[in-house]
Amino acid sequence: ARTAVVIPAAGRGVRLGPGAPKALRTLGGTPMLVHAVRAMAASRAVSLVVVVAPPDGATEVKSLLAAHSLPERTDVTVVPGGASRQESVRLGLDALPPEYDVVLVHDAARPLVPVDTVDSVIEAVRAGAPAVVPALPLADTVKEVEPAGTPGEPEPVLGTPERARLRAVQTPQGFDRAVLVRAHATVTENVTDDASMVEQLGLTVVAVPGHEEAFKVTRPLDLVLAEAVLARRRL
Numbered sequence: 001a002r003t004a005v006v007i008p009a010a011g012r013g014v015r016l017g018p019g020a021p022k023a024l025r026t027l028g029g030t031p032m033l034v035h036a037v038r039a040m041a042a043s044r045a046v047s048l049v050v051v052v053a054p055p056d057g058a059t060e061v062k063s064l065l066a067a068h069s070l071p072e073r074t075d076v077t078v079v080p081g082g083a084s085r086q087e088s089v090r091l092g093l094d095a096l097p098p099e100y101d102v103v104l105v106h107d108a109a110r111p112l113v114p115v116d117t118v119d120s121v122i123e124a125v126r127a128g129a130p131a132v133v134p135a136l137p138l139a140d141t142v143k144e145v146e147p148a149g150t151p152g153e154p155e156p157v158l159g160t161p162e163r164a165r166l167r168a169v170q171t172p173q174g175f176d177r178a179v180l181v182r183a184h185a186t187v188t189e190n191v192t193d194d195a196s197m198v199e200q201l202g203l204t205v206v207a208v209p210g211h212e213e214a215f216k217v218t219r220p221l222d223l224v225l226a227e228a229v230l231a232r233r234r235l
């Protein structure tokens with residue numbers, strides 16, 4: 001089975017605050033996207049990485065990646081993305097050559113995922129699961145609320161799902177390529193991860209252990225944590 005990774009990196013990073021597009025912001029002096037590509041290329045099973053760049057930024061992203069070293073066994077291609085993460089992933093899937101039958105989808109915003117997590121996702125897909133997500137138990141209790149129309153307004157609590165049955169899911173998520181292509185062709189409503197589209201097809205998604213260092217850089221505090229994790233690795 002040949003394995004490729006699609007990295008959606010076309011988002012602006014609104015929640016991170018003003019600055020360059022999130023994937024191009026640096027961690028330890030290196031763009032987050034370069035960390036993310038290296039994290040995928042660290043797996044010996046991965047032979048192609050398709051980076052989905054901001055719609056008007058494919059040329060810039062290409063030269064950025066060319067300026068950084070990557071393992072020789074890994075091919076990298078760059079395609080322009082779309083208005084939503086979902087659309088960006090679909091555009092990345094469209095760019096996959098036919099010989100890849102396992103595909104991972106990995107957020108550029110998760111630059112520090114360890115290679116063992118990548119490998120365990122790939123292994124579970126190769127063992128026959130149509131869709132695999134890395135997942136962790138939650139620290140916080142989660143409430144369902146009736147969302148307020150205005151930010152800051154008190155919100156009525158509707159219920160509390162049993163925390164022990166909940167998981168926070170990360171990327172890379174792994175798929176049988178044909179299944180993911182069908183999911184993206186079938187599901188039209190907005191979703192926040194790829195696996196939920198496969199769930200909507202009625203297929204089984206399995207969770208394997210995720211990793212704390214696979215957290216998503218979303219808000220400014222996440223940058224502080226990412227820099228600290230990187231500094232600790234470089235000790």
Ligand code: CTP
Pocket residue numbers: 007008009010011012013014015016022023052081082083084085086088089107108109110216217218
């Ligand atoms: N993404 C994408 N195309 C989009 C929107 C998001 O490829 N139109 C990518 C982001 O670049 C990121 C991943 O999807 O790597 C996860 O999205 P998120 O963390 O929400 O990043 P942004 O959408 O950039 O951030 P924000 O929602 O704060 O604007």
Ligand code: MG
Pocket residue numbers: 011
């Ligand atoms: Mg977003």
